[in-house]
Amino acid sequence: MKKVTKIAQNTANLTEQTKLRVAAYCRVSTDSDEQLESLDTQIKHYKSYVNANPEWEFAGLYYDEGISGTKKEKRPELLRMIADCEDRKIDLIVTKSISRFARNTTDCLELVRKLLNLGIFIYFEKENINTGSMESELMLSILSGLAESESVSIAENNKWSIQRRFQNGTYKISYPPYGYNNVDGEMVVNEQQAEIVRYIFASILSGKSTHKIAAELNNRKVSTKKGGRWTATTIRGMVGNEKYTGDVIFQKTYTDVHFNRHNNRGEKDQYLIKNHHEAIISHEDYEAAQDIIEQRGKEKGLERQHKKYQNRYPFSGSIICGQCGGTFKRRIHSSGRHRIAWCCSIHIEDIKKCSMKYVPESDFEYAFVTMMNKFIFGHEFVLKPLLISLRGLNSDETMGNIQALDRKLEENAEQRNVLVGLMTKGYLEPAVYNKSNNELLQEAERLRRQKESITRFLNNDFQNLSEVSALLQYATKASIMKGFDGDIFKRFVERVVVYSRAEIGFELKCGITLKERLVR
Structure with a gap:
């Protein structure tokens, strides 16, 4: 008979392992004393709220003071909390209401979906919604839309109040200028x-x-x-x-x-x-x-306030540093062979942040003339094949794909309407309705994203097609360039990226980038 050895179950840390790491998020719209008192109340509430649940473990409190809730980019603590979620430090988020979390429908749904993909849910106390067990995104969309409308309404009321104070001269300047x-x-x-x-x-x-x-x-x-x-x-x-x-x-x-x-x-x-x-x-x-x-x-x-201020030279605002991303500025040297040159603005401010040295203006001009002459000489081998390939992408097949997606979206909407009708008449159980409706909503979202992706790609291709066609038309008729032409540069070049003092890249408006060596 075979000998069987029983390995005892390890229950020592079972309770601790099953605890959810719960974080709380709260926000106040202004930095007034009354609102900050409200913030203190929220902080105390969530600490006791989370610690009172034996299945929860407090994972921290995130709060933004004196910051508007209309855009998530303006709330550093919210973004820090999302980063901690991505680092798997949080399992559940508790917040007072949708309006405290986000007053922008797009931001709200984007954050919810992002956290759901990470397996992290949000519990909205006021609305009693848990994104882990919610019936669908429909209710959340409606409520966050109302929160956004409320935010717009509050903003309009504030604007009206400020306008009145402007008109009667009672507006107070809270942050006066230097002096x-x-x-x-x-x-x-x-x-x-x-x-x-x-x-x-x-x-x-x-x-x-x-x-x-x-x-x-x-x-x-x-x-x-x-x-x-x-x-x-x-x-x-x-x-x-x-x-x-x-x-x-x-x-x-x-x-x-x-x-x-x-x-x-x-x-x-x-x-x-x-x-x-x-x-x-x-x-x-x-x-x-x-x-x-x-x-x-x-x-x-x-x-x-004139465009000439920003674009008085052909290269103004068009040269980007490949090392730090800064914009090049035009410099005039009092002496030396390279009297007019372009230099990275970050390098000018602090050489430690960017080591990219200046590039003579004549080098950019010579490189551009070289590139354009390559197009003029070899347009049959470069531009024509590119134009043909872009025309192939914008074919009837691509348009047919978009039409097929539209039909599927219409069918999806009809199926959801049928579900609503069956639910209203009592022919369908709520649990079955919720499951089927969620599946249809997810399918509709996937179809919409697919359509948007194809449409965006198609629009870009139409733009690129037009630009390649214009460049080919110019290259076919033009003679070899003997000198730099600023108008031609601005017509075909989107920007210039400086990789080093020996190599630059011309990003053309037709969507391609060509590298050129700088010859001195």
Whole structure:
């Protein structure tokens, strides 16, 4: 008879192993004292709530203070919690409500689906929804949509309230510019900072450049309002700020329906209040400084708020550093063979962050001429085959695939309608309905994603097809280029990537990238 040895069950850590690691997330919309008290209450609540359940193990509390809930990118603690979920440090998330978690339907569903793929569920207390056992995404979509509508409504109410305060002159500037402090809602001169403001305006009036003023302040170890370093952009912004004259213009920026902020170029009303607070700079000095800045711009060929400001040279904004991703700036050397060159803006600011050295402008021009001459000489062997292949991708077969997906989506919707009808008449058990409906919703989502992917690919191909056709047409008719043409460069090149001082890549608008060696 065979000998059988029993291996006893290990129950020592069984309870501990089955415990769920539960994290809590909470958020308050503003940083007022009342809201922060609410945050303290939520923190205490979740600590006791999680610890009271013997099957749960507290995995931490994540909370964002004074941050709007309209976009997940603006909530660092939420993003940190998601990162911990990806690192398998959390099994379950508890939060007060959908509106506390996300007031944007897209963000809410995206986060829920992302966590579900990781096997992590969310429990919304107020709505009593657990994404691990929820009937479908339909209810969550509706509730998060309502939360988003609520957020938009609150934003509109706040805008109306602010507009009224603009109109009657009672709006309080909570964060005044450098040179002022906020004292009981009023702008009061900070004498120590005011001296720096007067120095900046005096320097502008004496003929100093904004770059030189910024360098002098940094050498003197003078900090900006936020404790950072001075830049020419900061100086220009201060010189153009009317608040230093004692006047104030309200609504110089505005927020659109997607919660993105823009400079007000006349899209919204603006409100001017004279003698709103104590002045640091006289109106005469302020206007004189504006005239100097404007005159310097004209001398350099710049126009305020004009595209020419960003694209006055063919390569402006088009050259990207392959090492750090920074944009190249045009530099004029006072001596040497390479008088005009382009250099990485990150390298200019801090050589330790990027070691990419300057590249002469003539090298870019020569490389572009070389590339275009290759197209002109060999368009039959390069561009024509590419055009034929792109036309093949945009065939009737691809359009047929999209139509087939549309038919499947219609059938899916009809099946869900039938399920709803059967459920309403009592012919279908709730459990069976939920299971079938979830399967149909998942199938519909998969079909939609597939259609979006094909459509996006097709749209890109149509664009590429048009660009390749234009390039082929040019190369067929053009003669060999003997010199650089900025208009041709801007017509066909999207951007230039500098891999090294010996090699660059031209990313063309037709979707291909060609590398060229820099010859010196």
